[in-house]
Amino acid sequence: MTTARTWSVALNGAVGHLVEVEADLSNQTPEFRIIGLPDKSLGEAVQRVHNACQNSGLDLPRRRLTVNLSPASLPKHGSAFDLAIAIASLATGGTLNQRAVRRTVHLGELGLDGRIRPVPGVLPAVFAAVRAGFTQVVVPRGNEPEARLVPGVEVRSAASLAEVAVWHGAAVDVDDVEPVLLPAPVSRREDEHDLADVIGQDEAVEALIAAAAGGHHLLLSGPPGAGKSMLAARMPGILPLLDEREALEVASIRSLSGESVTSLDRRPPLEAPHHTASTVALIGGGSRSARPGAVARAHRGVLFLDEAAEFSRVALDALRQPLESGVVDVHRSGFTARFPARFQLLLATNPCPCGNFGVRNAECTCPPSAVRRYAARISGPLRDRVDIDLGLTRVAASKAISDARARVTTAFARERVQAAQERAAHRWRGTPWQKNAEVPGPVLRRAPFHVEKTERMILDRALERGALTLRGYDRVLRVAWTMADLAGRGRPGEEEIGRALHLRRGVAA
Numbered sequence: 001m002t003t004a005r006t007w008s009v010a011l012n013g014a015v016g017h018l019v020e021v022e023a024d025l026s027n028q029t030p031e032f033r034i035i036g037l038p039d040k041s042l043g044e045a046v047q048r049v050h051n052a053c054q055n056s057g058l059d060l061p062r063r064r065l066t067v068n069l070s071p072a073s074l075p076k077h078g079s080a081f082d083l084a085i086a087i088a089s090l091a092t093g094g095t096l097n098q099r100a101v102r103r104t105v106h107l108g109e110l111g112l113d114g115r116i117r118p119v120p121g122v123l124p125a126v127f128a129a130v131r132a133g134f135t136q137v138v139v140p141r142g143n144e145p146e147a148r149l150v151p152g153v154e155v156r157s158a159a160s161l162a163e164v165a166v167w168h169g170a171a172v173d174v175d176d177v178e179p180v181l182l183p184a185p186v187s188r189r190e191d192e193h194d195l196a197d198v199i200g201q202d203e204a205v206e207a208l209i210a211a212a213a214g215g216h217h218l219l220l221s222g223p224p225g226a227g228k229s230m231l232a233a234r235m236p237g238i239l240p241l242l243d244e245r246e247a248l249e250v251a252s253i254r255s256l257s258g259e260s261v262t263s264l265d266r267r268p269p270l271e272a273p274h275h276t277a278s279t280v281a282l283i284g285g286g287s288r289s290a291r292p293g294a295v296a297r298a299h300r301g302v303l304f305l306d307e308a309a310e311f312s313r314v315a316l317d318a319l320r321q322p323l324e325s326g327v328v329d330v331h332r333s334g335f336t337a338r339f340p341a342r343f344q345l346l347l348a349t350n351p352c353p354c355g356n357f358g359v360r361n362a363e364c365t366c367p368p369s370a371v372r373r374y375a376a377r378i379s380g381p382l383r384d385r386v387d388i389d390l391g392l393t394r395v396a397a398s399k400a401i402s403d404a405r406a407r408v409t410t411a412f413a414r415e416r417v418q419a420a421q422e423r424a425a426h427r428w429r430g431t432p433w434q435k436n437a438e439v440p441g442p443v444l445r446r447a448p449f450h451v452e453k454t455e456r457m458i459l460d461r462a463l464e465r466g467a468l469t470l471r472g473y474d475r476v477l478r479v480a481w482t483m484a485d486l487a488g489r490g491r492p493g494e495e496e497i498g499r500a501l502h503l504r505r506g507v508a509a
Helices: 045-055 082-091 098-102 122-131 141-147 161-167 202-214 228-233 244-256 279-283 313-317 320-325 368-376 380-384 397-402 410-427 457-465 470-487 494-505
Strands: 002-012 015-026 031-035 064-070 136-140 154-158 218-221 302-305 327-332 335-340 344-349 388-391
Touching: 002 082, 002 098, 002 122, 002 335, 015 082, 015 122, 031 045, 045 082, 064 082, 082 098, 082 161, 122 136, 122 141, 122 244, 136 141, 141 154, 154 161, 202 218, 202 228, 202 344, 202 388, 202 410, 202 470, 218 228, 228 344, 244 335, 279 313, 313 380, 320 327, 388 494, 410 470, 457 470, 457 494, 470 494
Parallel strands: 031 064, 136 154, 218 344, 218 388, 302 344
Antiparallel strands: 002 015, 015 064, 327 335
8 A cells, every 4th residue: 555645725715725736546446536625627627537547658557546635624615736636646656756756746737738827816825834833835837926925935836747757756758748828917006096186075085095194094076077986996006005014915815816916016905896796796705715805906906996886785894893893704515715805985976867856957767766775775784884975076077277386296195195094003012903994983083193172073973963872973983083194283173174084074075
């Protein structure tokens, strides 16, 4: 009886778990079986491995071959285990160096001709291997660029099974094959959007800067043509660049989504799903394995929902838990996948179905009941989680033509945001929080960060009247601290409280 083992990685959400791939050869009726809670696509690996070995000039032992994926209680999905199963199976026949096989993690899907195809999730899988203490990983040639983004590991990329087998001591010819590559990544062109292009919406620009500085969620409501989408497109540009750790988190989510990752992109991502998107498209999921949704792909960036009132109310309310916790859990039978979802929510909506309600010199054709129903599509609990609720009006033609004042550029706004975030990070050093939007309300309501009673009087009155919930009260305090950081003040005063309350209540400009 001969046993060999190597390693691969099972992805559960954005977290990778090392899986020991054991192959056992016994003198029984010839059979090739995979055990250890594989899914259907993994169960089909038997035929892929058999044909790939035969077409690569590598002979599998003609006895009973049992491959166990351990731990057996951990669900395994996908075809990324193919290469590890093939290598462990070949090693049972003594043709490979078992010591080299045992200390290497193998990732990749096998084609019937023996070529190794790229798989999603290589970046988090390599991270998991490094955390487990492995120093050598074999990946498909198409996944080599993203695997090399992980420091502290030797990455060997291969185009075929025969190439990997030779590395482990097999005596077989390696034919020149054309490697299977991923499509080139789609370039992002947010740099073309400058905040200076926005005309006549000074208050909205300041609200956008405040949202970026404090990590606050933002709701813009107004008629078509008021500039809501234009402002949203410029939001990622005024956010500071991601540090290396944050950029790797974003790249890992892109890898899990099946995108090609060739380098670290330090620009915050912008996700803008269509209003017909389902709850699963927003939150994530899938029938066999959980894939990240829009909220996870917007991690460390902006999730922009244009025409927010047109989204399914169920889909919108599903955002409430990720907004509070910064993670999203996808529950499926037998497993739960967790994805990071620390994003800024940016909503844009019209005042009514036709868009003309309350617009000067425009006729609204919607009955009052339709206007109320349309506004109620964004539920009260979701609105209560939005820090800044601002109404916009259309810019008059005379103002658009004659507005020759110096406008705020994206570069200048980013400098202000960066300075404000540095002040906040200095204030919250030694705590789990870095941005004002992350700070719990009770911390802001007690010493040493509480605002004096005389300066928060208008805020207290709004709470007593029922115009604010206690959650809304805390969110106004967070925005007020951000206003103070933007102004270079040590703590918020009556002016910052008043401006934050104005932005919170969505008073039209």
